[in-house]
Amino acid sequence: MKVRILFLLMVLLISIVAMSQILTLTLWTAPNPYQDMFWRQIVSEWNKTHPDIQIKWSEIPAAGSSEESILTAIASGRQPDICDNIFTGFGEELVDSNVLVPLDSFPDFQSLISLRHMETIIKHWDFDGHYYVFPEYVNPMLIWWRKSILQKYGFDQPPRTYTDLYELAQKVDIPHRRYALLFYTGPVWSDRWFDFIMYYYAASGGQPYVNTQAQVALFDNEYGKEVANFIYTLFKNGYSSVDLASPPFESGAVVGCTEGPWNIPYEQTQFPDIYKDVVVSPPLVPDNYPKDKPIYTFADSKGMVIFKSTKAKEDAAWEFMKWVYSNPNNDVLWIKLTGMPPARSDLLTNPIFAPYMKDNPIFAAYAKYVPYAVPPALSSKTVDIQQAMTTYLVEPLIYLKSTPDQALQQCVSQIDNILFQ
Amino acid sequence: MEKRIGTIKRKENIKGFWLTSPYLLFTVIFFGYPFVWLVILAFSKWNFISSPQNIGIGNFTKLFSDPMFWTVFENTIRFMLEFIPMVLVSSIALAIAFSKARYMRSFFAMSFLIANVSSGVAYSILFEQIFASNGPVNNFLYDSFGIFIPWFSDPNWAMFSIAIMVTWKFMGYYALIFLSGLQSIPNELYEAAKLDGANRWTLFWKITLPLLNPSFVMVVVLAITLAFGIFTEPFIITGGGPLNSTQTFMMIIYTDAFEKYQAGYSATIAIVAAGLSFLMIFIVRKLMEKNVSFS
Numbered sequence: 001m002k003v004r005i006l007f008l009l010m011v012l013l014i015s016i017v018a019m020s021q022i023l024t025l026t027l028w029t030a031p032n033p034y035q036d037m038f039w040r041q042i043v044s045e046w047n048k049t050h051p052d053i054q055i056k057w058s059e060i061p062a063a064g065s066s067e068e069s070i071l072t073a074i075a076s077g078r079q080p081d082i083c084d085n086i087f088t089g090f091g092e093e094l095v096d097s098n099v100l101v102p103l104d105s106f107p108d109f110q111s112l113i114s115l116r117h118m119e120t121i122i123k124h125w126d127f128d129g130h131y132y133v134f135p136e137y138v139n140p141m142l143i144w145w146r147k148s149i150l151q152k153y154g155f156d157q158p159p160r161t162y163t164d165l166y167e168l169a170q171k172v173d174i175p176h177r178r179y180a181l182l183f184y185t186g187p188v189w190s191d192r193w194f195d196f197i198m199y200y201y202a203a204s205g206g207q208p209y210v211n212t213q214a215q216v217a218l219f220d221n222e223y224g225k226e227v228a229n230f231i232y233t234l235f236k237n238g239y240s241s242v243d244l245a246s247p248p249f250e251s252g253a254v255v256g257c258t259e260g261p262w263n264i265p266y267e268q269t270q271f272p273d274i275y276k277d278v279v280v281s282p283p284l285v286p287d288n289y290p291k292d293k294p295i296y297t298f299a300d301s302k303g304m305v306i307f308k309s310t311k312a313k314e315d316a317a318w319e320f321m322k323w324v325y326s327n328p329n330n331d332v333l334w335i336k337l338t339g340m341p342p343a344r345s346d347l348l349t350n351p352i353f354a355p356y357m358k359d360n361p362i363f364a365a366y367a368k369y370v371p372y373a374v375p376p377a378l379s380s381k382t383v384d385i386q387q388a389m390t391t392y393l394v395e396p397l398i399y400l401k402s403t404p405d406q407a408l409q410q411c412v413s414q415i416d417n418i419l420f421q
Numbered sequence: 422m423e424k425r426i427g428t429i430k431r432k433e434n435i436k437g438f439w440l441t442s443p444y445l446l447f448t449v450i451f452f453g454y455p456f457v458w459l460v461i462l463a464f465s466k467w468n469f470i471s472s473p474q475n476i477g478i479g480n481f482t483k484l485f486s487d488p489m490f491w492t493v494f495e496n497t498i499r500f501m502l503e504f505i506p507m508v509l510v511s512s513i514a515l516a517i518a519f520s521k522a523r524y525m526r527s528f529f530a531m532s533f534l535i536a537n538v539s540s541g542v543a544y545s546i547l548f549e550q551i552f553a554s555n556g557p558v559n560n561f562l563y564d565s566f567g568i569f570i571p572w573f574s575d576p577n578w579a580m581f582s583i584a585i586m587v588t589w590k591f592m593g594y595y596a597l598i599f600l601s602g603l604q605s606i607p608n609e610l611y612e613a614a615k616l617d618g619a620n621r622w623t624l625f626w627k628i629t630l631p632l633l634n635p636s637f638v639m640v641v642v643l644a645i646t647l648a649f650g651i652f653t654e655p656f657i658i659t660g661g662g663p664l665n666s667t668q669t670f671m672m673i674i675y676t677d678a679f680e681k682y683q684a685g686y687s688a689t690i691a692i693v694a695a696g697l698s699f700l701m702i703f704i705v706r707k708l709m710e711k712n713v714s715f716s
Contacts, residue, residue, distance in 0.1 A: 063679075064675065064679055065679065065680070067679065067680070068679035068680075071468075071469040071470070071679065071682060072469065074469060074470050075469040075470070093468070093470075093682055094470070097468060097470035097471050099470055176554060176555055176559060176560075176563050176569055177555060186660050186662070187659065187660040187661055187662025187663065187665075188660045188661075189680065191660075241554050241555075241574075242554070242574045242663070243553055243554045243571070243572075243573050243574035244553055244554055244555050245549075245550050245553035245554075245555050245556045246550065246553075248555075253555050380682075383676070383680045383681045384681060390662070391664070391665060395662060395663060395664050396664070398663075399575075399576065399663060399664060401664070
């Protein structure tokens with residue numbers, strides 16, 4: 001009897017010791033069904049092959065936004081060890097608050113960057129000489145057009161310049177029924193990424209719109225004026241409208257609208273016939289934009305971070321990130337499941353991605369623009385800056401309450417004040 | 422005898438305390454603690470991550486010089502001026518209609534409550550689609566009469582359109598409050614007035630309306646509280662636009678806290694908004710509330 005008890009105690013002790021050897025890391029990822037499928041597979045594979053480091057994965061808890069959820073988690077000390085879905089502005093806020101591990105402190109950081117062909121992309125994620133956010137994907141914003149409507153009105157190609165668009169609008173517009181372009185995506189601060197900022201990047205060849213070091217706005221220049229005039233002309237002539245019933249592109253209420261690649265799986269599933277009628281182009285540019293110069297666009301880009309609170313488990317967390325992003329097969333899986341381009345500049349040249357590109361010309365168009373997709377400014381005042389763009393620039397032009405020059409000047413002056421505070 | 426009564430009283434007090442203690446505990450945890458934290462935050466600068474820094478009345482001075490605060494204040498007053506008359510007239514009319522119904526009065530009254538209990542997000546999306554620039558309402562108006570109404574896309578219309586929606590949601594609920602007021606007015610008063618030659622209008626203005634004063638004040642107080650707390654409809658439909666014409670206190674509290682990471686400033690707005698609504702309710706009660714007696 002005594003021997004049996006002793007044996008059981010030994011087994012229990014060994015189990016406890018073995019359990020204490022297992023490191024458990026918590027991972028939060030974007031609350032998105034397509035991304036869930038990716039992480040479910042990845043985490044399961046990791047947990048099978050790494051019994052000593054187990055990943056406890058969940059979606060970022062439901063809230064108004066991922067940022068809100070992460071902030072409340074940090075405030076209450078419940079933040080995960082690793083988290084994705086971090087955009088540059090929020091990354092800057094977290095860096096300022098000193099809660100992130102600098103990823104370039106790991107010795108093999110640069111080798112992972114080279115291995116994943118991210119040398120150009122990573123430059124946009126430089127926080128005062130360090131890298132705290134690992135870019136996961138880059139979604140260049142492009143314009144989707146209804147091919148059949150374009151062809152019906154004699155356009156074999158989507159419009160390239162502002163004048164091309166005006167010509168199209170004069171032919172296709174039906175008052176209160178159909179418009180050439182959906183320009184304005186809404187009054188929320190983040191909507192400015194998909195209209196003014198995207199068009200500014202296109203007009204300026206990807207130049208920054210604010211200098212956070214010098215605390216000044218930079219778009220009161222010829223490119224900013226071109227975009228402001230474009231917005232004013234669109235709405236003065238009724239070439240675009242706000243407040244259209246959803247979904248305006250699919251219902252034919254607009255011929256063109258800005259879309260990210262995340263819309264590909266949704267469109268394929270929900271509107272397969274419309275999807276076949278889609279042709280993609282980069283954002284419209286001013287008439288004098290050189291034809292041989294690539295057109296830049298806005299990058300909706302998110303990355304992954306390791307929180308400092310993870311302490312002794314930092315190396316394990318980095319090991320996991322390295323394991324995920326050093327294998328291009330994981331990026332293939334990511335593309336297949338989410339339809340979003342991974343943050344790597346060899347998408348068009350690496351043969352591993354070729355079969356997918358061949359079968360998905362719309363995705364291939366997005367992949368082509370990854371090197372020309374610029375993320376938003378690295379500013380912790382992103383929300384204030386973009387709210388000022390809404391209040392003093394975009395909306396006054398849409399509602400014809402200001403002239404392009406006045407709106408531009410007032411907006412720049414407001415943003416300078418915001419940056420200076 | 423007195424000693425026994427004292428013992429019974431003490432026992433009753435203890436029993437009462439135990440019966441109410443779960444609610445008291447609930448109040449302390451979910452109201453008292455957040456309220457104290459809110460007051461502390463109002464005098465602090467806090468981005469959720471770093472420790473809160475005491476900045477005295479800095480948030481309050483910033484608030485009163487913030488153009489957005491005054492825009493929101495103006496929007497709230499405008500919403501009240503549009504919503505309160507609309508909801509009062511429609512709910513009184515509905516209550517009178519209910520009171521005149523001979524059959525299935527409760528059924529009709531309850532039917533109007535469906536709007537009140539339906540999901541704010543769901544009906545906001547529905548209204549957004551119906552009243553869109555190219556939605557069915559505008560298509561009908563444009564095709565039939567050549568009229569186009571920018572319900573949610575014109576700064577002069579957007580808040581009014583939201584007021585219409587909120588009226589639709591609350592008129593059934595407020596009508597029930599008025600209905601209970603109407604039912605408490607003794608019929609003899611109407612009969613006596615009729616004998617004196619009063620017509621329907623006179624009955625309404627001289628008897629119904631004055632004797633509905635308690636219900637009237639209650640509905641106005643509820644409507645003011647609602648005006649300071651409105652969030653779902655503008656958040657879902659207009660996002661505060663166009664030109665900030667539908668920004669509300671709740672929306673800027675949310676944006677400042679969870680998008681700009683200014684929890685301290687957001688707490689200040691919450692306190693000032695609560696203070697303003699209390700002040701408004703106090704004024705309304707002082708001006709409108711009357712003692713009503715049916716004798």
